[in-house]
Amino acid sequence: HPWEYLPYGSWATNRLKLMAELRFLSVCNCNVPPNRRRECGYSGIPRFTCLRRGCCFNNSIRNTICQVPSCFVNIPSTQQCAVQPKARVNCGYPYISAQTCHSRGCCFDSSIPGVIWCFFPGSDSACRYC
Structure with missing residues (x-):
């Protein structure tokens, strides 16, 4: 894994920053109705890949007619x-x-x-x- 070559301090610092950012995103920007979602990935994108892009992920709405994105940003x-x-x-x-x-x-x-x-x-x- 590429992170194995980083000094421990760098990995720990970056991990804490990422966790704080994801917590903010999930609490503040990701709790939005389906019609306020802007696509941020592609169909079938894995959760980790979506979150690594800085996007929200919620695949609980399974509606093929409306094409509700599971990887999205808030509008x-x-x-x-x-x-x-x-x-x-x-x-x-x-x-x-x-x-x-x-x-x-x-x-x-x-x-x-x-x-x-x-x-x-x-x-x-x-x-x-x-």
């Missing part, structure tokens, strides 16, 4: 994206495109210079970062 609503500039939590990197930002399930607003443009959608207080 934030306009209301969820109405986050004050000072309260925005970064979801991207400098000069990220709106398309790339949206593919992460995040909000994009470049109308205000000097603030975060790609940010996590607002949600219930239990899902906000400290």
Whole structure:
């Protein structure tokens, strides 16, 4: 396995970061109705592969007519994206495109210079970062 060659500290640190990110995703961004899911993988994608992409995974809905994706990102609503500039939590990197930002399930607003443009959608207080 490739991770066997990493120093122990690196593996432990990266594992903790990944676990924290997945916990946030599953609690805050992944509990969405089927019509708010944007495909993030492919049909039959394994759970681990989906989560490694930073996407949500839920294959409990088996409806071949509606084509509900099991590997997905949340499509934030306009209301969820109405986050004050000072309260925005970064979801991207400098000069990220709106398309790339949206593919992460995040909000994009470049109308205000000097603030975060790609940010996590607002949600219930239990899902906000400290």
